[in-house]
Each structure stands twice: as C-alpha cells, then as structure tokens.
Amino acid sequence: MKLKKVLALLAVVAMLAVSFTACGKDASQKKTTLKILDTEYAVEDYAICVAKENTELLDKINAALAELDADGTKKAIVDKYISGVENDLVFQQDAEGKPELHMATNAQFPPYEYYDGDTVVGIDAEMAAAIADKLDMKLVIDDMDFDAIITAVQSGKSDIGMAGMTVTEDRLKNINFSDSYATGIQVIIVPEGSEIKSVDDLSAEDAKYLIGTQKGTTGDIYAEDEFGSDRVMKYASGNEAVQALITGKVDCVIIDNEPAKAYVEANNK
Secondary structure, three states, X not given: XXXXXXXXXXXXXXXXXXXXXXXXXXXXXXXXXXXXXOOOOEEEEEOOEEXXXXXXXXXXXXXXXXXXXXXXXXXHHHHHHHOOOOOOOOOOOOOOOOOEEEEEXXXXXXXXXXXXXXXXXXXXXXXXXXXXXHOOOEEEEEEOOHHHHHHHHHHOOOOEEOOOOEOOHXXXXXXXXXXXXXXXXXXXEEEOOOOOOOHHHHHOOOOOOOEEEEXXXXXXXXHHHHHOHHHEEEEOOHHHHHHHHHOOOOOEEEEEHHHHHHHHHHHHO
C-alpha cells in the first residue's frame, strides 16, 4: 500500500481497530481473521442525489462534474483515495460568506467518507468540495444515518446526498441522480475457513447463511431481494455489520469493496 493511502486512511483504520478490539474477544480466544471473497457480488455506478424539483441544481452539478472530468480533477480525487496517487488539488480555501451547499452523508464508509479527527474526508467529501468551488458555494457536510439521506434531500434539509449511493429504480421514484462520478464493487466478507466460497453458496437452495449489511445501502437492497428478509441482518453502519460477523452473529457481510478492504485491514492487524 502506498504511503499516501496509508496516511489518508490512518485515522479510520485506527478507529476501526479499537472498535474491533472492544467487540468481545479476550486474549484466550482465537482471533477471527477476515477475508474478501475473490468473486464480485455486484458492480455499480455512484451518483449524487438531488430533490426532484431542484432541476436547476442538478443541471449545475452535472455541468460541474463534466468540467471536473474534462480537466482530470475527478480522476485525481478517486486515485488519491483508491490508489494512493498524490496530487496538489486544493478546495474550499476561500468559501466564507458564500451560499452554503449542504451535503447529506453517512461518514462510516471509507474511503468515500470517514472522519479524520473532527473533519469528514474521502472521495465524496473532496468531490463535493470541488463541485462547491465550481458553483461558488461553501460546502457543509451533514452526517446522518444512511437511510435518512434521501429524506433529508427530499425535505430540503440537505441540498445533495453523497454516500457511495447507487441509482436504483426505487430511489428514482423519490429523487433525481446526477451523472456518475465513481464506480463501486459490492463484495462479500467472510471469516477465514468459512464454508462460503462464492456468492453461489449464498444462493444455494439449502443455504441458511445469515448476511450482514448496512441498512439502506444497495448491498442491503440486493441481498434482501435475492436472499429474503429473514436472512438479512441490517445494521446502522458497515462497522457494526463487520463486528457482527466477527462475533458470529452473521456468516458474511455484503458491502462496497473499498470500505471492505479498510475493515478487513483494521481487524486483521
């Protein structure tokens, strides 16, 4: 792992490591080692959600994204957090006094959004700051439960929602989405030695495995649709879902690949 990525994720990995240590394993018990299955569960594009009636803002966001794509900024932001490629981009340095752009998120989803001290950072936070600069606005991040984001945008409490959010038909009934700014891959986390070797094992006719998810995410939606609500255990954050896996409350966790790597790394230290 490159130095830049180590530094960018240091705070969240440390936080997760402490959390995992506190979740119930004493020194006499064998540590649960986690791994990510080689087979992908789903591939999806992430986009920004905007209220149905706010078409003017949606058009401005799409225009800003097009500019950020054309000048290489979008790729530079993603590469910084995914591949550890350094850049000299600076956003939101002179934002005081400007109209506010409120972004609803759930800051428990590294590297898309997570806390570095008291500040929310990550791909989504930096992308939103770059967009706010293009719109001559000041970015304000509203941290909340994931399944509250759409309601916050609908009600006008927040202007946009960014939280590794995928476009789905159900979500489109309530909100609009921008053009895509990143691609996410849903994966499956299991303990080392698990009988689950691929998604096919979850789909087997006699499968009884319990699946942990973060409530309201596409991994949660996909899992419930495919495997049934009785087999899906929903948690407020990916961290809580992974803790449930470590303590044996669920047999696997379905979540985005990049947060999955951070959770597994923190646990396996």
